[in-house]
Amino acid sequence: MSTPAKGQPGTRRYQCFYCGTVYDEALGCPEDGIPPGTLWEDVPDDWVCPECAAGKADFALDEDW
């Protein structure tokens, strides 16, 4: 399997508006039961920022990554 290019689904990064915490699709969020490789669309809607508890909707795609 080839690694997807930067910015493609599977390698995207989303950043919390309030505290800057990054959700990296490649890494997932294992401490919240979200395995590495989980696409942003598949992260549950009630997931919250692991650092500041902001909602999923408060994360924005990091366009430069």
Added chain:
Amino acid sequence: MMASQAISAPPHVPADRVIDFDLYNFPVEGLEYQATMRRIFQSNPARVLWTPHNGGHWIVKNNQDVATVLADNDHFSSRRIMVTTEDQQRPPLVPLQLDPPHHAPYRALLQAALSPKAVGKLGDRARELSIELIEGFKRDGHCEFIGQFAQHLPIAIFMEIVGLPAEDRPYLTEVAETAMRGETEEIRNEAAGKLMMYGMAKVAERRANPGNDLISTIVKAEVEGKPIDDFPLTGMILLLLLGGLDTVASTLGFYAQFLATHPEHRRQLVENPELIANANEELLRRFPIAILAREVKADFTLDGITMKAGEMVLAPTPMDGLDEHKFADPLTVDFNREKPGANSTFGGGVHRCVGSMLARTELRIFLEEWLKRIPDFAVKPGFEPKVSARSVATITRLELVWDPASVK
């Protein structure tokens, strides 16, 4: 004279819910503003309290109820955000005093300017400035922390965001301070008036001559299909000035007094700078400075009590971070605490602080750059700092001393 006058409780307030609490005039134990407030509220076991002071208002006091009041825009309005009997003759702060759906388009304009990406650049400037300020006095062996550091940093950063000339800094610092903390409502309103005049003059300048700054962006923007009127525009600029200055300066004051009086905590950060990010969140949890309020918009029943439309309710942010059901041993500062950042120090719901990334950055930079240079410091012997509070709690003066030979 105290501004609040006591009135008797209305009939729908059960006697066991009444507490004698004046937000603007309660006896703070030392600098323990947050802990004292918590102790007073916890002295009555009921979940919802009522005080006759400041026009008479409800108080919620646990993390869930604070969150509910801040999140439920159908029952709680931000039209009035302070408990007071005095008239507030200033334009509503925008978007802070707007409810959904009017709130969102104005907020969106600020969001772009305060996103983590935008803040990254501002952070570089904040670091330069912090270093410059600390280097300026570190060999003196003393400073008045609030005037010489805490107020400078946020105002300089604000001026950068809105593109204001550095020479206006002393004027703006003084007027902003008076607008927040002048003795009487009249003095505060007059200073707010000066800030508005200043803001409006800048608006006229940018209209004629737009640049890349936030005022120019707001001046050019359209909300609901038309340019923003001068009235809400003024409210936005006023909010940016008041919201970003006093809050950061006040929080810095609480950080500095805590570190000045806790040598082990200081040493822990000097020896383990990688703890600073979590320490920053922990200090924010432990020392919230915003006491929020809402107007009840439609009758709301909580714990068997009905708050009636038109009444005011206090939602003190410290009652979230200091709620023992949410954070064990909440009065203890533990830089290794897990997830201290999940608190309401920056509010909650649609008005959650749009400047929180910037604030976090400024505060972290202070911890990093200060402790690198002045690892050991104390409150000047004999000096007794005091807390003053309107809707933001602040330490008005803080004299610090250190051994000039110990600076790095």
